[in-house]
Amino acid sequence: MPGPVVRVQEAGFDLAAEAARLTEGRTDIGGLASFVGLCRADDGLAALVLEHYPGMTERALARIAQEAWGRWPLTGCTVIHRVGRLVPGEPIVLVLTASAHRAAALDACAFLIDWLKTSAPFWKREEFADGASRWVAAKAEDDAAAARWAKPA
Amino acid sequence: MAGPAPASCRTEAWRLRILYFAWVRQRVGVAEEAVSPPEAVRDVAGLVAWLAARSPGHASAFADPRQIRAAVNQDFATPDQAVAPGDEIAFFPPVTGG
Numbered sequence: 599m600p601g602p603v604v605r606v607q608e609a610g611f612d613l614a615a616e617a618a619r620l621t622e623g624r625t626d627i628g629g630l631a632s633f634v635g636l637c638r639a640d641d642g643l644a645a646l647v648l649e650h651y652p653g654m655t656e657r658a659l660a661r662i663a664q665e666a667w668g669r670w671p672l673t674g675c676t677v678i679h680r681v682g683r684l685v686p687g688e689p690i691v692l693v694l695t696a697s698a699h700r701a702a703a704l705d706a707c708a709f710l711i712d713w714l715k716t717s718a719p720f721w722k723r724e725e726f727a728d729g730a731s732r733w734v735a736a737k738a739e740d741d742a743a744a745a746r747w748a749k750p751a
Numbered sequence: 752m753a754g755p756a757p758a759s760c761r762t763e764a765w766r767l768r769i770l771y772f773a774w775v776r777q778r779v780g781v782a783e784e785a786v787s788p789p790e791a792v793r794d795v796a797g798l799v800a801w802l803a804a805r806s807p808g809h810a811s812a813f814a815d816p817r818q819i820r821a822a823v824n825q826d827f828a829t830p831d832q833a834v835a836p837g838d839e840i841a842f843f844p845p846v847t848g849g
Binding site for chain 1: 774827841844845
């Protein structure tokens with residue numbers, strides 16, 4: 599069984615193509631969950647510029663995907679995160695999780711997006727139509743969302 | 752010749768590669784630099800205090816340590832984590848991916 603696939607790229611991605619790639623020739627997958635994060639046009643946003651830490655980013659995503667692989671009986675997992683300049687409407691991040699049954703696929707998908715928001719070295723800068731620019735601040739609710747997946751002591 | 756290197760060689764050997772990201776990079780003014788801190792600098796917190804005194808840009812970047820996160824050799828690190836010669840140490844704001 600192939601392990602998690604993790605990619606960091608400037609190019610866009612196609613949800614249907616990635617789903618087809620993950621499920622091609624497979625007969626053991628009963629549920630495929632997907633999450634796509636999109637660039638939203640808040641407050642006159644013209645673009646999001648995503649910076650990352652090359653090397654550490656790939657390591658962190660691989661570690662997070664491996665954590666999900668160990669916690670749930672996954673049979674497929676794809677994580678793609680874009681970097682560079684993205685305009686509203688463009689996809690930023692893709693998480694695909696496959697399992698024999700839906701619960702593991704859905705839970706692992708939610709876990710992955712919650713964890714990568716708080717545990718992978720990406721930073722967003724917002725650019726506005728009037729030329730203003732600001733770094734997005736980390737949100738306490740993202741920490742709370744990630745914390746709900748903490749293993750009981 | 753065997754035996755420990757003379758103390759005067761330490762600054763040459765004790766080199767750290769420092770990386771900065773996002774607004775930390777903008778405030779410092781460079782994306783990366785090589786530094787040779789004094790012997791008293793043993794951990795991430797000590798390195799932050801020493802770096803902050805290097806320039807007004809560094810001081811501005813490290814003005815509020817609560818807003819700074821660090822990684823040592825590409826793993827997230829706490830302020831008490833030790834630093835060693837040859838380490839790659841990165842400083843950045845809390846992450847905002849996804």
